[in-house]
Amino acid sequence: MDPTHLFELVIGMFVAIIALHYAAHSFGLPPSVALLAGGAMLAFVPGLPAIAVDPGLVLVIFLPPLLMDGAWSIALRPLRRHMIGIASLAIGAVFFTCAVLGAVTHLLFPSLPWAACAALGAIVSPPDAISARAVLQRVKLPRRLQILLEGESLLNDASGLVLFRFAVAAGVTGAFSTVDVAGSFLLLAAGGALVGIVVGTVWVLFIRRLRDEYLIIAATTLLSWASYLLGEQIHVSGVIATVTMGLILSWHQHTVLSASTRMRGTSFWTVIIFLMEAAVFILIGLSLRGVVERGGGFGVVIATMGLPILVILLALTVARFAWIFGSDGVIKLCNALGLNRYTPLGAAGATVLSWAGVRGVVTLALALSLPEGFPGRDFILVTSFAVILGTVLVQGTTLGRVIDWAALTEPESEKARLTMSQAEAAMAKAQLATVQSRAYDSQGNLIHPQLLERYQRRAVMIVDYAERTEHYVPMLQAHFDVVLAAVATGRRELIRLHRAGDIDDETLDELERDLDLEELSAISAKS
Structure with a gap:
């Protein structure tokens, strides 16, 4: 087989993969079943060389x-x-x-x-x-x-x-x-x-x-x-x-x-x-044709x-x-x-x-x-x-x-000894301990008050959430729905600024990465 035709067959196979995966999701089938059946049908397409x-x-x-x-x-x-x-x-x-x-x-x-x-x-x-x-x-x-x-x-x-x-x-x-x-x-x-x-x-x-x-x-x-x-x-x-x-x-x-x-x-x-x-x-x-x-x-x-x-x-x-x-x-x-x-x-x-x-x-x-x-x-x-x-x-x-x-x-x-929320609480306490140890200089003066307050508030909230998870789940879902809506709004504004020529590509890439990370974090926390 000509190398160019072989490459075309490989590209066609990957196109078929995407189409068959889409069909599997549409009909509620396991993708493996759709791919296997699709490959078997492709094996007998007239004009297609035997694989x-x-x-x-x-x-x-x-x-x-x-x-x-x-x-x-x-x-x-x-x-x-x-x-x-x-x-x-x-x-x-x-x-x-x-x-x-x-x-x-x-x-x-x-x-x-x-x-x-x-x-x-x-x-x-x-x-x-x-x-x-x-x-x-x-x-x-x-x-x-x-x-x-x-x-x-x-x-x-x-x-x-x-x-x-x-x-x-x-x-x-x-x-x-x-x-x-x-x-x-x-x-x-x-x-x-x-x-x-x-x-x-x-x-x-x-x-x-x-x-x-x-x-x-x-x-x-x-x-x-x-x-x-x-x-x-x-x-x-x-x-x-x-x-x-x-x-x-x-x-x-x-x-x-x-x-x-x-x-x-x-x-x-x-x-x-x-x-x-x-x-x-x-x-x-595709190998079905040769087997038969x-x-x-x-x-x-x-x-x-x-x-x-x-x-x-x-x-x-x-x-x-x-x-x-x-x-x-x-x-x-x-x-x-x-x-x-x-x-x-x-x-x-x-x-x-x-x-x-x-x-x-x-x-x-x-x-x-x-x-x-x-x-x-x-x-x-x-x-x-x-x-x-x-x-x-x-x-x-x-x-x-x-x-x-x-x-x-x-x-x-x-079952794990700790739930995910309990593990998050333990992690938040450890992080707070590190921030507390570095929030003061050698003379005992508080030099990071906002950072300390933020981690203290975060640790209290996470520990409370771990103890009353069912109470907070609806509010948490609503909270991250708002976060995701804000991210989407920020993304639209960022694209508008770029299309208008107000910011360059480097700024677009940096700020878009920040929005992507914020969106992924919100989706993970919501799920």
Whole structure:
């Protein structure tokens, strides 16, 4: 394909992303569903060339930054508290699901080698980080379930990749060892964690010496690919390396980044992640044409593979339910025996967690990377795409309803010790103490009376608000409505002065930035 035409296709894809996102919001659909369906329809537009997705390139381009974004934004204390549950999902559930699907596939196709059955299980077993993020952004979950799903999606790709590599090797050599798989996984995970620690620590030391915020943002953006590629280059888990590095960055970013760098970096990163997530679903949809053509067309695919694919999709869902409900049963048994370290999810929580296993780009990339001539390659490819389509379209669209049905509540043990207003009160008291210590000169003369009065009044108001939040909420909403109206009036006047030639562009930019900060602060406080 001509490079100019390729660039035109990329631009057209981003235009389609904007249009499909708008359509999704208009019809109340998850954006991932609209993007996947839109990409699938675009794949069959007459005259549009077939899109060949390079699986290795897709993983390298999209997976590292999306993993780092998930690690950057995840809550670290709950992550540590629920690491056993996350490991159960990211490792135990993946291995269990792979075994179940391997057995079911072999029952459906006895002539298919066990290695090929295991490869299919490894490909479709791990729920996808990108798909999980797309679904979780639209729903409200209790903190524990949110952490379990986010943590699982960050770490389970490593389990799936290890199983997949051993299954493919077994398909070629005919040898497979469960002990080797377990040992390799531990080695790859430990090596990846070490790489992530080294890269993250170097970043923390290096950032302290940089002064240009644009260099800091650029260096931090490139770090996700650096850690992933370094891990893969030395044959350890690039996934674990990227996640570990992201967790280190998340912990230290509050102390090593300035306010300006954090705000600008967050804005830049949010747009990049939005485009990447959307592009992934478009590419998955566009790949449908090649998948169907390899299977012999829609008619052949449905007639010869439809029923087995439905059985495998059902087995995939049942296996996840069985593992999660079984794990919850073990916790209840331990509690009955007096081991009360963990709290069961309960039937409603376990149902939501089981229904949230959405597959995506990693499943497709692994399926496409199967070597030519691998046993059952066409069936595995079609099944993998059907699993992605089924989980995104069915589970992705109905998860919100399942959550509403479950009527989940936040357990007291998961709630923060302080509410936001109480935290603001504590912060205001600390700030007042600093102002009081500096409001007087060495002779005890008050030199900052207005500043001291302002912080005293602010601390009293915030403490009173924390104690009587419900009483003040209506007044607070009205207060910031007035602030926003004043900001809008100020903005109109500023633009009028600029259009009339009374102020120059530099003045416009400076005052507009002040208004923007005031508006963002008011919107944040109002919400």
